[in-house]
Amino acid sequence: MSFELSLDQVSRTFGSRRALKPLTASVSTGQVMVVTGPNGSGKSTLLKIVARLMRPTSGRVTWRSDGKELGIEASRTLLGMVSPDLTLYDELTAIENLAFFSRVRGVAGTRASSERILAELGLAGRGDDLVGAFSSGMKQRLKFAFALMHRPRLLLLDEPTSNLDEQGVLMVRGLIEAARNDTCIVIATNEPEEVLWGDFVIKLGT
Amino acid sequence: MTSSSNWAREAVSVLAKDVTSEFRTRYALSAVLLFAITALAVVSFSVSPYSLEPDAQSAFLWTVLFFSAMTGLSRSFVREEEGRTALALRLAAAPEAVYLGKLLFNVVLQAAVSAVVLPLFLVLMDISVPLPGLLAASAAMGTLALASSSTIVAAIVSRANSRGALFAVLAFPISLPGLASAVRSSAVALSGTGSASGDLMTLAAYSTLMIASSLLLFDYVWND
Numbered sequence: 428m429s430f431e432l433s434l435d436q437v438s439r440t441f442g443s444r445r446a447l448k449p450l451t452a453s454v455s456t457g458q459v460m461v462v463t464g465p466n467g468s469g470k471s472t473l474l475k476i477v478a479r480l481m482r483p484t485s486g487r488v489t490w491r492s493d494g495k496e497l498g499i500e501a502s503r504t505l506l507g508m509v510s511p512d513l514t515l516y517d518e519l520t521a522i523e524n525l526a527f528f529s530r531v532r533g534v535a536g537t538r539a540s541s542e543r544i545l546a547e548l549g550l551a552g553r554g555d556d557l558v559g560a561f562s563s564g565m566k567q568r569l570k571f572a573f574a575l576m577h578r579p580r581l582l583l584l585d586e587p588t589s590n591l592d593e594q595g596v597l598m599v600r601g602l603i604e605a606a607r608n609d610t611c612i613v614i615a616t617n618e619p620e621e622v623l624w625g626d627f628v629i630k631l632g633t
Numbered sequence: 634m635t636s637s638s639n640w641a642r643e644a645v646s647v648l649a650k651d652v653t654s655e656f657r658t659r660y661a662l663s664a665v666l667l668f669a670i671t672a673l674a675v676v677s678f679s680v681s682p683y684s685l686e687p688d689a690q691s692a693f694l695w696t697v698l699f700f701s702a703m704t705g706l707s708r709s710f711v712r713e714e715e716g717r718t719a720l721a722l723r724l725a726a727a728p729e730a731v732y733l734g735k736l737l738f739n740v741v742l743q744a745a746v747s748a749v750v751l752p753l754f755l756v757l758m759d760i761s762v763p764l765p766g767l768l769a770a771s772a773a774m775g776t777l778a779l780a781s782s783s784t785i786v787a788a789i790v791s792r793a794n795s796r797g798a799l800f801a802v803l804a805f806p807i808s809l810p811g812l813a814s815a816v817r818s819s820a821v822a823l824s825g826t827g828s829a830s831g832d833l834m835t836l837a838a839y840s841t842l843m844i845a846s847s848l849l850l851f852d853y854v855w856n857d
Binding site for chain 1: 639642643646647649650653654657658716717718720721722723724725726727730856857
């Protein structure tokens with residue numbers, strides 16, 4: 428299944444302040460688009476608009492699968508997102524979090540599949556621990572489990588390596604390489620190393 | 634479009650998650666019960682039970698239940714915003730399932746509070762109820778009415794800065810029609826005279842209207 432994300436003159440203002448200048452771009456399955464720019468240039472705002480969590484002030488965001496335009500209800504099963512603004516439930520265990528989000532997404536998720544993805548993310552044996560007891564790096568890894576567990580077609584990564592150690596950064600690099608064959612990936616970052624992961628780069632605020 | 638059976642299944646998942654979280658954190662229940670029991674105890678020690686007419690007894694009972702609801706029912710949404718888990722929930726769950734799950738949780742929470750407050754009220758105020766079935770029905774339907782109005786108001790205020798004050802200010806006028814009917818039907822149950830059928834029908838219609846309009850509006854409230 429091929430997936431295509433198109434942005435047509437998308438912009439966003441908050442009151443009189445322009446958070447995102449009009450932007451036109453497209454990215455499809457197999458491609459990695461990197462969005463970079465100084466603080467406040469609109470990287471996170473752009474990702475929220477792409478995720479359809481925020482309406483653009485002007486312009487249009489289109490998701491297409493095999494050429495067919497998708498409605499907003501497709502977001503829940505086709506989108507995976509990692510963001511500093513996103514937190515999972517501290518009072519639930521890692522497995523309970525993944526099971527809950529599988530159920531509300533309406534996708535099949537078993538304990539075995541949750542344990543498998545946790546192991547892939549370096550959290551083997553920690554599935555029954557409360558997330559509140561996790562370190563910030565472990566929580567970041569768990570966010571990747573939340574984003575990838577339903578095999579999304581569009582993966583949005585906002586500062587994907589924040590709080591991760593060197594091994595964690597390598598893990599994220601590996602995940603992106605593994606996912607890019609059947610996923611369309613957008614990364615918002617200012618890390619020079621992560622900018623190199625993209626097939627093309629969009630600089631905001633210039 | 635997600636089917637209604639999927640909404641129901643996903644709403645139950647949201648309810649189960651909230652109940653699990655509540656049991657582990659006592660985020661809402663402790664505050665609500667503490668307020669309700671303190672208010673009941675203070676008034677029962679300072680007012681002679683025999684000096685209150687059934688109308689006043691009913692008004693007192695619903696005052697305690699209303700402010701208990703104001704203390705606790707906003708927390709289901711506020712907790713998601715304060716804990717920054719709302720974004721994950723927005724990404725994964727259908728808005729309708731989130732609303733129904735939160736509504737169910739608030740119904741369960743307020744029912745638990747009513748189940749504690751009502752018997753305690755009757756014992757502390759030394760009240761014998763001529764029509765206990767009607768009192769139970771009034772409490773049940775009043776609980777649903779309070780939960781249905783509080784849930785959508787909680788969603789509206791959860792992203793505001795002074796959400797505590799805003800919740801009570803917004804919830805009071807919206808809850809008033811249901812609250813007034815619950816007070817009147819409970820007064821009938823406590824006095825044993827008069828008819829409460831009109832008030833019970835008003836409560837049922839009010840809750841239905843609140844839930845239906847909330848389902849229609851919730852997507853605009855929940856998403857940007």
